Amino acid sequence: MNEDQEGTVSVNPEFGHSGRPTDFLLSKSPVTGFDYNLTNSTIRTAGRTVHLLQVPQVSPTFPTYYYATF
Numbered sequence: 001m002n003e004d005q006e007g008t009v010s011v012n013p014e015f016g017h018s019g020r021p022t023d024f025l026l027s028k029s030p031v032t033g034f035d036y037n038l039t040n041s042t043i044r045t046a047g048r049t050v051h052l053l054q055v056p057q058v059s060p061t062f063p064t065y066y067y068a069t070f
Contacts, residue, residue: 011030016023024043026036 013026013030021043025040029036
């Protein structure tokens with residue numbers, strides 16, 4: 001309660017609307033003191049870094065039973 005006594009900040013980041021990932025990169029700081037380069041770096045490097053994922057082998061545990069549905 002009473003945490004935002006000075007008001008809140010609401011800005012338009014001016015994202016694009018072409019449907020490309022670059023739409024979400026900032027070209028300038030939306031608020032004074034905000035480093036938009038750090039945000040752009042996070043967007044560019046998001047996701048996995050290993051392109052091949054191997055599913056681990058699951059050792060046998062309990063037998064699987066299939067029940068017929070009526």
